[in-house]
Amino acid sequence: MVTDTRLRRSAKYSRHYKIMEHKIVIEAGTGSRQYWIDIIRFRELFYFLAWRDVLVRYKQTVVGVAWAVIRPLLMMIVFSVVFGQLAKLPSDGIPYPILVFAALLPWQFFASALSESSNSLVGNANLVSKIYFPRLVLPTSSVIVAFVDFVISFSILLGLMTWYGFYPTARIFCLPLFIGLAFIAALGPGLLVAALNVRFRDFRYVIPFVVQMGLYVSPVGFQSSVVPEKWRLLYSMNPMVGVIDGFRWAICGNTELYLPGFLLSLSFVAIMLIAGLAFFRKTERTFADVI
Amino acid sequence: MTVRIKTDGLAKSYRIKHASKATRFSEQLMRFAKNPIAALRGTKETSEEFWAVRDVSFEITDGEVIGVIGRNGAGKSTLLKLLSRITDPTRGRIELNGRVASLLEVGTGFHPELTGRENIFLNGAILGMSRAEIRRKFDEIVDFAEIDRFLDTPVKRYSSGMYVRLAFAVAAHLEPEILIVDEVLAVGDAQFQKKCIGKMNSVAEGGRTVLFVSHQMGAVSQLCTRCLYMKSGELVADGETQEIIETYLSDGTGETRVLNRSRKDAGSTTPVWIKNLSTRNEASQPISSFAHDEKIVMEMDFESTAPVLPRGLAISICLQDTLNRRVFTDYRIVDRLIATDPYHIKIALPEGIIAPGNYSFIVSLHTFQSEVFDRLERVCEFSVVDNGTRMSMFRAGDTGCLLADCEWSLPESIVKKEAA
Numbered sequence: 001m002v003t004d005t006r007l008r009r010s011a012k013y014s015r016h017y018k019i020m021e022h023k024i025v026i027e028a029g030t031g032s033r034q035y036w037i038d039i040i041r042f043r044e045l046f047y048f049l050a051w052r053d054v055l056v057r058y059k060q061t062v063v064g065v066a067w068a069v070i071r072p073l074l075m076m077i078v079f080s081v082v083f084g085q086l087a088k089l090p091s092d093g094i095p096y097p098i099l100v101f102a103a104l105l106p107w108q109f110f111a112s113a114l115s116e117s118s119n120s121l122v123g124n125a126n127l128v129s130k131i132y133f134p135r136l137v138l139p140t141s142s143v144i145v146a147f148v149d150f151v152i153s154f155s156i157l158l159g160l161m162t163w164y165g166f167y168p169t170a171r172i173f174c175l176p177l178f179i180g181l182a183f184i185a186a187l188g189p190g191l192l193v194a195a196l197n198v199r200f201r202d203f204r205y206v207i208p209f210v211v212q213m214g215l216y217v218s219p220v221g222f223q224s225s226v227v228p229e230k231w232r233l234l235y236s237m238n239p240m241v242g243v244i245d246g247f248r249w250a251i252c253g254n255t256e257l258y259l260p261g262f263l264l265s266l267s268f269v270a271i272m273l274i275a276g277l278a279f280f281r282k283t284e285r286t287f288a289d290v291i
Numbered sequence: 292m293t294v295r296i297k298t299d300g301l302a303k304s305y306r307i308k309h310a311s312k313a314t315r316f317s318e319q320l321m322r323f324a325k326n327p328i329a330a331l332r333g334t335k336e337t338s339e340e341f342w343a344v345r346d347v348s349f350e351i352t353d354g355e356v357i358g359v360i361g362r363n364g365a366g367k368s369t370l371l372k373l374l375s376r377i378t379d380p381t382r383g384r385i386e387l388n389g390r391v392a393s394l395l396e397v398g399t400g401f402h403p404e405l406t407g408r409e410n411i412f413l414n415g416a417i418l419g420m421s422r423a424e425i426r427r428k429f430d431e432i433v434d435f436a437e438i439d440r441f442l443d444t445p446v447k448r449y450s451s452g453m454y455v456r457l458a459f460a461v462a463a464h465l466e467p468e469i470l471i472v473d474e475v476l477a478v479g480d481a482q483f484q485k486k487c488i489g490k491m492n493s494v495a496e497g498g499r500t501v502l503f504v505s506h507q508m509g510a511v512s513q514l515c516t517r518c519l520y521m522k523s524g525e526l527v528a529d530g531e532t533q534e535i536i537e538t539y540l541s542d543g544t545g546e547t548r549v550l551n552r553s554r555k556d557a558g559s560t561t562p563v564w565i566k567n568l569s570t571r572n573e574a575s576q577p578i579s580s581f582a583h584d585e586k587i588v589m590e591m592d593f594e595s596t597a598p599v600l601p602r603g604l605a606i607s608i609c610l611q612d613t614l615n616r617r618v619f620t621d622y623r624i625v626d627r628l629i630a631t632d633p634y635h636i637k638i639a640l641p642e643g644i645i646a647p648g649n650y651s652f653i654v655s656l657h658t659f660q661s662e663v664f665d666r667l668e669r670v671c672e673f674s675v676v677d678n679g680t681r682m683s684m685f686r687a688g689d690t691g692c693l694l695a696d697c698e699w700s701l702p703e704s705i706v707k708k709e710a711a
Contacts, residue, residue, distance in 0.1 A: 023386070024385075024386070024387040024388075025387075026373075026385040027384045028380045028382045028384070044416050045417060049416075051413075052405065052409075055404075056405065059445075126400065127417065130395045131377065131418070132375050286379075288378045
């Protein structure tokens with residue numbers, strides 16, 4: 001009898017507790033104080049949005065997911081021929097296709113993550129204006145799609161390595177670290193541009209241009225050691241230089257990291273992330289009004 | 292009783308921009324020098340503050356079903372957006388006690404390329420359900436939407452009815468403590484609407500709080516126990532549903548008279564048009580409030596350009612109540628018009644059968660080939676006041692629009708004999 005009431009009381013308590021947990025106070029100008037808790041609560045939405053984007057990406061295409069393989073493969077061939085065969089840039093004894101592909105992988109990931117995330121808010125305007133959720137879910141989940149493509153095209157790299165009989169060193173285990181770095185490098189500007197895009201649609205035209213230029217500015221077709229020593233530090237201000245060098249360091253295992261440059265890249269990645277996040281959080285509350 | 296929603300001085304303002312053109316070249320040049328980009332756009336922008344919602348305070352406890360009514364642009368949708376946290380208030384405070392799910396649009400987040408099955412999961416997640424919850428309710432949702440044969444078809448191939456049914460079905464199976472619904476019943480066929488209302492009723496019976504915006508007073512009065520009436524951003528009335536609906540409907544728009552309409556008002560090509568309309572009492576005084584046993588006369592003037600109408604002319608009136616339900620219709624046929632002078636007609640409504648309440652008319656001039664010359668809706672609003680009907684003791688309930696005195700045959704054994 002006693003246990004019965006106690007049970008009931010505890011059930012009542014837990015129900016009460018559950019509701020208390022959802023108590024929200026919204027005051028003008030302050031927003032929700034439990035933003036980060038909300039993000040955890042909306043993790044399912046994060047998962048479903050990413051899942052949706054992945055599902056939709058190759059719907060109604062004939063070759064489907066094969067596109068994730070074909071595009072980087074063709075680009076790798078072109079770059080290897082142009083930079084390796086015609087320009088005869090140094091490769092330090094590494095098969096040029098592998099050298100190119102080790103850079104193409106993070107670059108493609110970065111480029112598509114950046115474009116996907118910067119378009120994510122405008123592309124989901126109907127959600128933003130009709131449903132509440134922490135808006136951060138949108139740009140971050142759209143990066144996942146780019147990551148899926150990345151994983152698929154990673155198989156090409158494995159194929160290439162087997163073909164050339166080129167085996168990586170133990171450094172390959174550091175690769176996830178650099179993948180994470182590429183993720184953050186894309187997310188920082190992605191957040192910034194996504195938020196700007198809500199008000200100024202100009203960025204819809206800026207990003208494809210940046211991505212196109214960035215491919216040649218970043219050391220994708222060549223090694224960053226090709227850049228003259230005195231310009232090297234300046235060159236490293238491009239966050240992707242650090243990421244790509246890191247990938248080559250882990251996969252090809254031939255060169256040492258140019259440490260000052262790498263650290264500079266790293267700090268730029270961090271600055272972009274902080275700036276992007278801060279701007280996003282600051283403007284987030286007006287998204288529904290202006291989108 | 293837990294307070295689920297509490298707002299305090301809630302307000303939301305938007306900046307609206309006005310464009311004003313610089314007319315002189317020198318002005319334009321000056322502006323270009325100051326701000327080239329804005330000048331190239333060709334407009335100078337001035338902005339103004341617009342209060343979509345101002346100083347709204349109310350409290351809602353659990354198990355209440357609240358209707359939010361008001362005209363377009365009264366701030367209803369903005370209020371719902373504030374409560375569902377989509378947009379932030381400019382001033383004031385909201386306390387929400389419990390999980391909130393909002394359904395401001397049917398099928399938000401549906402992706403046309405995905406199948407019905409995939410969209411159920413996606414939409415469920417968007418509305419705040421967990422995967423386990425969706426899986427548990429999946430069959431119920433499919434049943435409710437009646438789409439089981441098309442579960443694996445992309446929704447872009449769905450008929451609009453199927454699409455809406457599926458979308459509502461997902462939303463209807465949410466289990467939040469607070470459900471916010473905007474105008475979703477405006478879609479779908481009558482049968483489905485009925486089903487939706489039934490579902491929302493059961494949601495409320497489960498002790499959850501429902502906030503419901505609609506322009507369909509019928510649905511509001513069926514569902515809601517309490518109503519909030521919004522008018523240009525302000526909460527002007529808050530109370531029992533019937534009372535608030537009456538306030539809303541009798542507020543402003545109802546013209547009690549139509550005076551001096553010209554041919555232009557009726558659409559300038561029409562051969563006949565209504566000029567004046569009014570409700571009058573027996574002494575021909577124009578009034579709009581009648582006792583229930585008073586004679587109600589509708590007086591109408593109409594004018595015509597054509598003396599002969601080849602297909603004849605029908606004049607019809609229809610009495611309707613505040614929910615736009617029609618009470619009755621009557622008409623007369625006119626075979627010919629002899630002069631272009633105004634014609635004056637009187638229509639006396641049957642005495643003592645219209646129940647207390649508010650009414651209005653639809654008046655129409657037309658042919659039987661459904662050619663409409665002139666038509667006025669919701670005109671001549673008038674009220675019938677109870678000055679002692681048998682029904683007055685049932686004031687709280689809806690006793691219908693007609694006072695019918697039926698002939699009853701009851702066995703004498705069960706009725707108390709009246710004193711002779």
